[in-house]
Amino acid sequence: xxxxxxxxxxxxxxxxxxxxxxxxxxxxxxxxxxxxxxxxxxxxxxxxxxxxxxxxxxxxxxxxxxxxxxxxxxxxxxxxxxxxxxxxxxxxxxxxxxxxxxxxxxxxxxxxxxxxxxxxxxxxxxxxxxxxxxxxxxxxxxxxxxxxxxxxxxxxxxxxxxxxxxxxxxxxxxxxxxxxxxxxxxxxxxxxxxxxxxxxxxxxxxxxxxxxxxxxxxxxxxxxxxxxxxxxxxxxxxxxxxxxxxxxxxxxxxxxxxxxxxxxxxxxxxxxxxxxxxxxxxxxxxxxxxxxxxxxxxxxxxxxxxxxxxxxxxxxxxxxxxxxxxxxxxx
Numbered sequence: 001x002x003x004x005x006x007x008x009x010x011x012x013x014x015x016x017x018x019x020x021x022x023x024x025x026x027x028x029x030x031x032x033x034x035x036x037x038x039x040x041x042x043x044x045x046x047x048x049x050x051x052x053x054x055x056x057x058x059x060x061x062x063x064x065x066x067x068x069x070x071x072x073x074x075x076x077x078x079x080x081x082x083x084x085x086x087x088x089x090x091x092x093x094x095x096x097x098x099x100x101x102x103x104x105x106x107x108x109x110x111x112x113x114x115x116x117x118x119x120x121x122x123x124x125x126x127x128x129x130x131x132x133x134x135x136x137x138x139x140x141x142x143x144x145x146x147x148x149x150x151x152x153x154x155x156x157x158x159x160x161x162x163x164x165x166x167x168x169x170x171x172x173x174x175x176x177x178x179x180x181x182x183x184x185x186x187x188x189x190x191x192x193x194x195x196x197x198x199x200x201x202x203x204x205x206x207x208x209x210x211x212x213x214x215x216x217x218x219x220x221x222x223x224x225x226x227x228x229x230x231x232x233x234x235x236x237x238x239x240x241x242x243x244x245x246x247x248x249x250x251x252x253x254x255x256x257x258x259x260x261x262x263x264x265x266x267x268x269x270x271x272x273x274x275x276x277x278x279x280x281x282x283x284x285x286x287x288x289x290x291x292x293x294x295x296x297x298x299x300x301x302x303x304x305x306x307x308x309x310x311x312x313x314x315x316x317x318x319x320x321x322x323x324x325x326x327x328x329x330x331x
Contacts, residue, residue: 044214044238045289048316051093054211058128061144061210062114064090065124067179080122080179082146082208093209094148099139101201107150107189108134109141113182123181127207135203142209147185148178149206152192154199178208213237214319216287220250221323223330237314241288242270242277245308252277252308254327260298270309275299277308280331284322289315302328 056064066085071078084090102108108131116123127145130136151174175188195201214237222228235244245252253267257276268274272295281288281304289312291299299305305328313322325331 043240043312044317045312045315049318051211051317054214055142056090056144056210056212058143062126064210065114065126065146067115067122067124082124082148082179084210089213090210091213093211095140095207095209096204097140097207098202098204099135101152101195101203102133102135104195105135107203108136109147111182111185116181118181121181121184122179123184125180125182125185141205141207145207145209146178147205148208149174149176150189150192151204152201153204154193154201156199214314214317216314216319217321218313219321219323221325223327225330235313237317237319239313240309241279241306241311241313242308244313250326252326254278254329256329272307272310275307278305278328279308280304280325280328281306282323282325284320287314287318287320287322288312
């Protein structure tokens, strides 16, 4: 069952603005790998927290979804893909859910078209709810999600006469629904095979979900002799501590530091050898990635210290507050 809650028809000229080829998208986290925001989230590692804490309200989601023409260099083909308008503060997550198909039931979602009115069937359609007693009821699909692909997997258990064993026969059908209007989305889903009492069916649904980027507040303290006030900067989860500090104008390199390899001065350029970017973490050390063996060896006499060039803020997609002392040798 599909409920057409509301249809907003946009003129082609307005949808053309939404389908902006200048905003290339090639990963579930935003733009191409050359985009810093994409690299930030990729650096955060596997989530160690429930990402649903970063979900947005439905009214904000409807304003943020946008469609983009993209040419994937590896596949040499062009497509239209969903992403976030404010991709500096919001990222697009890709989620896959599975659930059994109930007898004589469809997918069981309520849909809303927020952009469409084109003759080619392109548009943006989002989920607004789940149908009571429908197949999707109780699944992880939530309002604001956009369905990008639906697969129907059909299985049938058969007994082999020769071996008297149970053999499973499986078939699968898949339809793509990313950046389709309401009508085109429903048409695609309804093209999947109908229920058959001789088989067991389940749906596999790929979704895109908008979430705010987790932030980490970093308080920086300078050596007293520098006579500089403490400052606080905001960094994104997954951001490299050294790079993030430098782009925000933070003076980082310590002239008193010696290289670990040559025992002389000199900046190694984030190679993790010179220790000029060492910082002392007074609070929030759990918001950083664990030290690797080389860094741990270099700083074994100063357990609170980290090499900023090897530290990832908000690792595991965590957010919180940190306090860091810059140039700790001068304290």
